[in-house]
Amino acid sequence: xxxxxxxxxxxxxxxxxxxxxxxxxxxxxxxxxxxxxxxxxxxxxxxxxxxxxxxxxxxxxxxxxxxxxxxxxxxxxxxxxxxxxxxxxxxxxxxxxxxxxx
Amino acid sequence: xxxxxxxxxxxxxxxxxxxxxxxxxxxxxxxxxxxxxxxxxxxxxxxxxxxxxxxxxxxxxxxxxxxxxxxxxxxxxxxxxxxxxxxxxxxxxxxxxxxxxxxxxxxxxxxxxxxxxxxxxxxxxxxxxxxxxxxxxxxxxxxxxxxxxxxxxxxxxxxxxxxxxxxxxxx
Numbered sequence: 644x645x646x647x648x649x650x651x652x653x654x655x656x657x658x659x660x661x662x663x664x665x666x667x668x669x670x671x672x673x674x675x676x677x678x679x680x681x682x683x684x685x686x687x688x689x690x691x692x693x694x695x696x697x698x699x700x701x702x703x704x705x706x707x708x709x710x711x712x713x714x715x716x717x718x719x720x721x722x723x724x725x726x727x728x729x730x731x732x733x734x735x736x737x738x739x740x741x742x743x744x745x
Numbered sequence: 746x747x748x749x750x751x752x753x754x755x756x757x758x759x760x761x762x763x764x765x766x767x768x769x770x771x772x773x774x775x776x777x778x779x780x781x782x783x784x785x786x787x788x789x790x791x792x793x794x795x796x797x798x799x800x801x802x803x804x805x806x807x808x809x810x811x812x813x814x815x816x817x818x819x820x821x822x823x824x825x826x827x828x829x830x831x832x833x834x835x836x837x838x839x840x841x842x843x844x845x846x847x848x849x850x851x852x853x854x855x856x857x858x859x860x861x862x863x864x865x866x867x868x869x870x871x872x873x874x875x876x877x878x879x880x881x882x883x884x885x886x887x888x889x890x891x892x893x894x895x896x897x898x899x900x901x902x903x904x905x906x907x908x909x910x911x912x913x914x915x916x
Contacts, residue, residue: 705854706791707864717867726793744788745855745864 648674660733660740664695667737676735679726683735687723690715691736698738704729705743765910766795768902771804773916776818776846776858779807782916783861790868798865799902801875804916805882808874808890813858817843866892871905873897 645652646659649670654662659675661667672691676683693714697704706729710717724731729741767789771782782798789796806812820826820833820842832838847857856864866872871894874886879896886896897905906913 703854706787706868707854707856707860710864710867717864721790721868727791729791743854744784744791 658740661737664698664737667695672735672737675737679724679731679735681724681731681735684723686715686719687732687735690720690723690732694732694736694738698736703743704733704741705745707745762910764789764794764912766797766906766908766912768797768799768906768911768913770799770801770902770913770915771807772802774803774806774812774816776816776843778916779804779816779858780850780855780861782807783858783865784855785914785916786865786870787861787868790865790870795869797871797873797902797905799873799875799897801878805874805878805884805889807858808862808872808893809884809888810890811888813862813890816858818846862890862892873902875899 644655644657646655647653649668651666651671653666653671656662659678661671669688673683676687681687690709693709693712694704697708702708706717706720709715709720709729715723720728720732729743733739733741767785769782769786771779773779782804786796786798800808806816817839818826820828820838821830823833826833826842828838828842851857855861862872872890872892873894874884874889874896876896876898878884879886886893
């Protein structure tokens, strides 16, 4: 499935997650965030960068790990992405939907 | 599947009503029940669904400071554990089974009970103690975790469940 973000055609899966992180840039992230009803701030971007680093290092993500990362507390993580922190932040970050239940 | 009755709900895709709130009632203190409850509550929050837990009867042990780290899996009367009942009752059996289960859970990045409660509280899950069960067990509020949101009666809990898209689950 192809979607247009920041005036570029981007490859996505059925749930709207990017299939290739190489196609991602901040403008694309900002557009996806708008779809999710989120206005990005510096704090949001710090979390996004952390998630992308973890993905590149092939570390599976969970709320628990994000909370222990020192980047953001669990409480703030929920405040930044209220409608589903891990799910929505991963989508904005251009990485696959996490499979964790925790 | 000739015996399957077609669900009228599935046909009306556009009438789907999202789950907005999960109200969980935890009445047991065995580790498997406590974790089932916590994972459901946490999983709801991760999907942007509100969640609340009402700890009643033995479920109170999961929020009692001195007890929450010593919860066990039941080795007697639990067919799922595959230990003959006569053996399950031997000294140390429960502790052994519990230790094995906890180590498997740690491998899956499932937090211990105390940390899980902190995660739930930080995620916005409301944690309530049942007033009647507290009276029954002569439990004072200071014996319960600091993250507790309060002590409720059943009526209070139902009032909190009001609204479209709320689901109640007894564990």
